[in-house]
Amino acid sequence: MSSEWPLWEVFIRGQHGLNHRHVGSLHAPDAELAIRHARDVYTRRNEGVSIWVVPSAQITASAPSEKGPLFEPANAKVYRHPTFYDIPDEVGHM
């Protein structure tokens, strides 16, 4: 068995004005071919106007076990949302 091509994560901008979005991954020997493979694998039906590829090994992910410490503090900060504040009707739309 020969050496396997490295894994790349593929991000595609679906339409002008939108963010690139993760769509999946693929194997390719280098970045240039990763883009070409991504074209064939993920955009056969006009799904995109731009492609990013990133070596999967370069991605750092947050640990599922850290979900609490990372995201729960935001739950308590209701004052970050506009609905926290009562604005009298007389003031009008704000």
Next chain:
Amino acid sequence: MYAQMVKSEATNEDPEMLAAFQARIDAGERIEPKDWMPEGYRKTLIRQIGQHAHSEIVGQLPEGNWITRAPTLERKAILLAKVQDEAGHGLYLYCAAETLGVTRDDLTEQLLSGRMKYSSIFNYPTLTWADIGAVGWLVDGAAIMNQVPLQRTSFGPYSRAMIRICKEESFHQRQGYDLIRKMAEGTAEQKAMAQDALNRFWYPSLMMFGPSDKDSVHSTQSMAWRIKINTNDELRQKFVDQTVPQAKFLGLTIPDENLKWNEDKQGWDFSEPDWSEFYEVLKGNGPCNTDRIEARQKAWRDGAWFRDGLMGHAKKAEARRNAGRIAAE
């Protein structure tokens, strides 16, 4: 189905962890690759997704067989696009399996050595152009039956792969039906070819769902884990109910003397396929098992110099870039 008779792996882990895991699944949460999961769940999924991926890849062979012989340029372009989609389906699924910690080369090696299976249906030959219609109509039709519910499966990457695949499958089935309809509405000889294709593909298509699993422990476990959503019998019944009127529209006859509308169950009664034939095909004794595996082995062998060459080139180019960077510093 594309993954037939997948044995679930036993799990012996901390009961509390298991209960918490099951609660997440029951609540409809998606399990992601880095989440804790029972070893049995992980192993069963690798087997199921791997088998599904292999089926997409091997499934290109019976159709690829006709690309150069398609009767018109338009049909050739359509078939080429369809077969290319199947390659894409295989790739989406391999990537989903890889998130569970198995490598692509390992999966490939297991297919080529016969340790992993692919769907029984692809061990039948495509003898005439009408067979290409029958494959799209019946084989993709049966696959859709199974894949649509799997979009809601509990494992995130598998579910997302299924969503992409389902978006593309409808084209596959429709082009097949369109093809066989042209033949059914053609000359008497063409219609006979369409009927012959239906005769040969009907029972193998019913076998795709696998034997009845209403008493199977593996199915019960897989359904609890939501990596299997319906029983094989439920899906087979749905498939028959959907296909009978479609065949009628074409003026073709389903090759089953016992086919009869059942008012009580509001569905068709039909004959079971010959399950001994199914087990023989799984064992490797179908009409095309040897051809299929040899074709995959040859493609893998013949492509080795190319895969290695591109990797060698990529490494050299990177070394050159790094050397340039150091020289510039």
